[in-house]
Amino acid sequence: MSRSDSDRRSIAVRIASDGLLVALAMIFGYIESLLPAFTGIPGVKLGLANLVMLSGLFLFGVPEVLMIMILRIVLTGIMFGNVYSIIYSLAGGLLSLLVMIIMKRIKGLSIVGVSILGGVSHNMGQLIAAGVITGGISVIYYAPVLLISGTVCGMLIGIVAGRILDHLPTIRKEG
Amino acid sequence: MNNHVMTRKDIIALAVLLVVGIIGLAVIFFYKGYEGESVLVKVDGKVYGRYPLDVDLELKIEDEWGINVIEIRDGEARVSKADCPDKICMKTGSISRNTETIVCLPHRLVVTIEGRDDDVIR
16 A cells, blocks of 8 residues: 555544544533433533543544544534533633643543543633623632532543543554 | 553542532531522623512513523522523522522523622622
8 A cells, every 4th residue: 555545544534533533522412411410500510521532632632632622512512502502611621621631741640630630620611611701700609519520520531531441542553 | 551540649639629629618608608688680790780688579681692580589589480591590499698699601690699798708
């Protein structure tokens, strides 16, 4: 196979796998909205979609995960939400991704730790967006609840993502 | 690879965040300890009105973002009707204690209970 052929093939594989991951993250987000336990307090959620982002961050690279996340949020927003839900999700998602990228570089922090800090920063990003949109600091009273829920849910997602990575260590090399 | 094993630093991060969260909850609970006096309604960051908690009232707010009905009854305030998509404001339920808040993000509405000495917090 000539070089250009393999380049083309890897681009095709990349498009296919990224499309799959975007779809998977969107479905996770939808499944999560069906869980009754997480609909009571605004902002408290498991973060199933972050399972995809977190695994992606460890399996692929930052640009791909960033693209998958933005696509997921914009597509979900267009189909099920509105402009505000997109802004709201982007604030949480981008801050979370940024923190996870930084935390991944810290030695001694496993994927569970990265996920915990990602979960907390996701919630804090949404809280900041809520504060800006409503133009008040009163949303700060949600902060402790969101901090605790982000920590606990982040840990659970991190443990699951760790298991996934254990079983998929070489998925990308086969592309 | 042992990706599912938590390291020492993971546990430190977990513990610190949980402790900060619990302290935050304790602080808010402490401030919330007394009954509020009035209901502050804000739309898009601007004060819409301030209403006493001990006077029953049904307040319909209709603006460019949508409709919310705020009901004050028996010293409690709640959003009784809303045409927002998620209805989180309605699900929040009744509030009556100082600093408790109902937020309707799609309609940019914030309903906050104010106490006697709010300067302590602001």
